Amino acid sequence: MTGSALRQALDGLSGKVVIVTGGGRGLGKAIAAGFVAEGCRVAITGRNRETLDATVAEIGGEVLACPADVTDEDQIEALCATVRDRWGRIDVLANNAGINPFYKRAEHTGRSEWQQIIDVNLTGVFFACKHAGRAMLEQGAGSIINITSVAARVALDRTTAYCAAKAGVERMTAELGLEWARRGVRVNAVGPGYFATDLTEGLRSNAALAEGVMARTPMGRFGQPDELVGACLYLASDAAAYVTGTTLMVDGGWTAC
Secondary structure: OOHHHHHHHHHOOOOOEEEEEOOOOHHHHHHHHHHHHOOOEEEEEEOOHHHHHHHHHHHOOOEEEEEOOOOOHHHHHHHHHHHHHHHOOOOEEEEOOOOOOOOOOHHHOOHHHHHHHHHHHHHHHHHHHHHHHHHHHHHOOEEEEEEOOHHHOOOOOOOHHHHHHHHHHHHHHHHHHHHHHHHOEEEEEEEEOOEOOHHHHHHHHOHHHHHHHHHHOOOOOOEOHHHHHHHHHHHHOHHHOOOOOOEEEEOOOHHHO
């Protein structure tokens, strides 16, 4: 594809309706801003209304703040209904909501801690795929982009539940890509490495841990949130019309080692 053809494909995103879960901060905020910059109408969701409102004010454009908990299927169904009532359709879902609040060895991980991570990072992703996917299937077109992690591919110390959840998302992405391939809905994933967001703030504030991550990353640094946006725009656009069921790693070379 030539540069002009790629630009034309990205221009085709203008006017598309996009949902970004976990869109109030970090990677989700950058993804939302990237779609807004391409002329999309964007609904961002998260649990904190004030955070969402602040993001709407910051990124401008046609953005709708929709507080919702991804672990509550009724709320996600209502979110999709709200977006369709407002704009008539759902063209793109960027499934970004995720947590990793515990840094514990498996033998010290409580059932409630395990369940919390699985509920947000795996079950919540499924709920959003299910209900946004229904709208897309009715339309006969749509693109779902699930945000996974290097943790879907490699073991990370003291993050058993997170690794399990992200690996599950990657397999679910492949399954949905297969299941919906002939019905006009593409399902792909983006696998970030370590990015400079609030999710990694604690790690980055520990010099030894931060140096360990940078030493393990071939590019020798943390990613910046804006550096994930291009992969999402590509997968949402017609430039990726023949791409489904796969994961694009954006990890500074981490999984190449």
